[in-house]
Amino acid sequence: MKAADAPTAARRLAVADVGRAGVLRGYGVWLTAAVVLIVLPWVVRTGAAVPIMNQMGIAIVFALSFNMLLGQGGMLSFGHAVYFGLGGFLAAHALNLAGRGTLYLPVPLLPLVGGLGGLAFAALFGTFSTSRAGTVFSMVSLAVAELMAASSLIFDRFFGGEEGITTNRAKAPLLLGLEFTRDRQVYYLIAFWVLLAAIAMYAFSRTPIGRMANAVRDNPERAEFVGYSQRWVRYISFCAAGFFAGIAGGLFALNYEILTAENMGLNASGVVLLMTFIGGIGSFVGPILGAIVFTFLQSMLSDYTGIWLLYLGILFLATVLFVPIGMAGVLMLHAPAWRARRVGRLAGPYLVAGVCGLVAAVGVIGLLEMLHALVAADTPSGVRRLFWTAVSLRSVLPWLVFTGLAAAGALGLRWAGPRAAAAFADANRAGAGR
Amino acid sequence: MTPAIELSGVFKAFGNTSIIRGVNLTIEPGTRQALIGPNGAGKSTLFNLITGKYPVSSGRIRLKGQDVTGLRPSEINRRGLSRSFQVTNIFPRMSVFENIRCGVLWSLGYRYSFRHRVDAAHDATERTEKVLEQLNLAARRHVPAGVLSYAEQRALEIGITIAGGADVILLDEPTAGMSHSETEHVVQLIREVTQGKTLLMVEHDMSVVFDLADRIAVLVYGEVIAHDTPERIRADPRVQEAYLGVPQGVA
Structure with a gap:
């Protein structure tokens, strides 16, 4: 009919749709990703490569979980690091307990503890933050972030005050004799969890609830009139996002063996927003790209200049002003x-x-x-x-x-x-x- | 027979302004009925009350004998009532196919599941395909709904409305803003998809109303002044007065 009239608009909308990422169909992509993750540390051999890749992996999981809210659910959160941080703190404490022998917890399962922690707090805070969408949701997320910042000062024992909570992964029990003392061993553990979490989050976007998250994002009223409570759909997405943010937090605890209140502060929440947006919120790969590029710039630029934050800010500004579809969006325009x-x-x-x-x-x-x-x-x-x-x-x-x-x-x-x-x-x- | 929709003493006021002033209306199951009335009579408001978008100020609403007063739109929809909107109300960034599928999922019991893969849900795919065929939109399935032409969007809107298999359908001005040939097409579509179901529609195009409706309810200033067969409505002097100010033939 009018197919030829609106190809540009169609493309713009098409890249905005997570559902049509046909590129990801099949298992080939995941297998490729697995192979890449396995060979990467053997290909990139500069000194700082492995620690930076670990950082990237954590950022990827965090950014993907953030995009479950923003890109797929239409919820702009200013406090997503709360679930990252709380999951991380719980994981750190769990690791300490495991080190003392009070709890049997092998290191590879630690991110799961973080995930469950993130899920628990998302389930709690989600009850009131997801009752409304739009500006109200954003404001509540900001309030929750402030609340946690205040709590970190009050609950000194749990958050460890200014020094934070330190932990030691070498003391926890082994699983299948795997130990995690060297960077590369930690890398493979993180890579495993990154792949697992990415597959799970992609699969989530292809479930009925994942599709309805898009529907509620597009038109909450219409979703109500096809039988779905917009509030429930938002709540479930929010819990899932909290779970995966918690996994990222658990990975962080495992990698750095230290967590401070900063890790769940407004700054951390801002960073994940920046990287997700720069990568592109309209497609599944966007946050992955954003996390990789942002982390890379972050660690590279800070070696060369004292005003690297300004450059990242300019990058974000340029993205918002000129290419709001992000890097992945631009790439997909060329498909x-x-x-x-x-x-x-x-x-x-x-x-x-x-x-x-x-x-x-x-x-x-x-x-x-x-x-x-x-x-x-x-x-x-x-x-x-x-x-x-x-x-x-x-x-x-x-x-x-x-x-x-x-x-x-x-x-x-x-x-x-x-x-x-x-x-x-x-x-x-x-x-x-x- | 239990009425499909039964309104008793329904009032609705926004602040001091009464929009719906004591509506009693019974819609028999399996009939196609039209709700007409001059602008500002409260037709859309009445729709919004029946479908739970607004709470009633007083009165009761029953759907197939069940009291649905005060339920949320999603809960009323699950009890078998579905509606379309006067202003096109679709999921603009999702594909045409996905728009229809959204209308299908709940009714097939997928609810909030995160254990099923939608692409492997063959019953949902099948039902969606069928609706797309009916709408004549099968060729446009991958297009984001936001870029469809206006008439196509209106058809899609009806498609989402009927996709879940609800047996009580409310359509709010389904032919608004359409050309003559597009209108004919939509009337045919409505006739098809509401076969054996209860239809209540708001419509301004009298030829559509008299073409489709078994019975017509006339709403004037928040009250139903007549509810009868098309022939008798046409002859009713009160209806003529409401529409034209003087008792004459209805336009």
Whole structure:
């Protein structure tokens, strides 16, 4: 009928739909993921790789659980770290009990303790937070986060005050003789749980309740009139999200052997929101991508610059303003062109736009770093190394150069951007057989 | 026979404004009935009361003999009543197929299950396919519902409404905003999908009303002033007055 009239809109909506992620159909994807997880530590062999991959794994589970709320259920939570943190604390305490022999709990099962802890608290707090959707839900989640921040000061014994709770996975009983003393052993344990949790969360999205979570997100009233209580649907999604956040918290306890109240604070809740959104809330892989990229940037940037948080903030801002569908959304936009074997046509225009963007970025980063060096006043010599060159803060030239680069890049983008967009539209034109 | 819907002494006020003022209405099972009345008469409000969207101020509502006054919309739906909306009310980001399936799941007993895989639920798939065929939307199954044409969305809306197999169907202006040929198509669709069921619909298009309805209820200023066969409604001077201000032939 009117298929050709609205292909752009259709695509935009299609990527927003978790249900149609046909890419994930079958077991092939999961097998591939398992193989990748197994060989990764043998392929990436730099010193910090394994600890960072562990961090990524934990972030992936956390971000996926967050997206059960935001992407699939339409619930924007500002306090999801509460369930991550509480699960983590419970897991840490359980590990300590196991270390003392009071409780038989092998280390590999620890994330499950975290999960059950997250589930229990989600089941409790969910009773009132999920009664309404939208702004009310967000505000209540904020209130719960504040409540827990206050509680962490009051319940000193449980949260360990400022030092937090430390634990030691080497003291717990062994299961099948597996011990977890070296990084790589911990990596495989985390990888196992990441895969398991990801499969479980994907499966959840394909159950009746998972589909109805989407329905309630889209139109709660309509869901009521096909027999579903919107409140129950939200509550069950919320509990499931709390469970998986708790698993992530348990993995955190197991990996770092320490938890502080910060791990369940507003900051941690903000970070998971950022990474999920940057990755893209419209598809299942979005949060995975976001968790990987965000964690990578977080650990890399902090080595090079003191204002890395600013860059992550800019990245988030740019995502919200220009590509609210996130990285996964952008990738999926290219699926039709990929299937039509027309992606090659995009390479040229994209490369030009990319170079322009890079030039602009270098200019902006240079200016920001020089400003920071000036304001922070930690460069008494007045010389800061930037982009492999020594830059003098007190001379005019570098300021001019970076301003010039930023301006040139921006102008270039204004020229190249529309051309890249036009190439994209051309590659997607329905029925273009050329 | 137990009435499909039975309203007794239903009142509804928003603040000081009474919208529904003592409605008594009995809808016999297996009939197709229309609710007509001038703008602002309270037709949609009455629908919202019957389906539980708004609570009644006083009075009782029975569905197939069961008292459903004060129940939530989802609970009333589970007792076999389903409705469509005046303003298109679908799941815009889900596919056409999934929209219908959402209407099917509860009635097949899947409820809030997280043990079943929807794609392996063959009964749900089958029923969904059947409804899609009826709607003539099978070719559009993978399209997100939000990008369907207006007429298609209206058809989808009816599809979601009937998908769960409810035996009491309420349609709120199913042909609003449609062209003549689209209207004909929808009337045919409604006739098909409400076969052997109870239908109550709000409709402004009199040709549709007289085409489909076995009986017509006329609502004016929150009161049912007449409830009778189309012929007698057409001849009723009170109805003519309500519509035209003077006793004449109804438009």
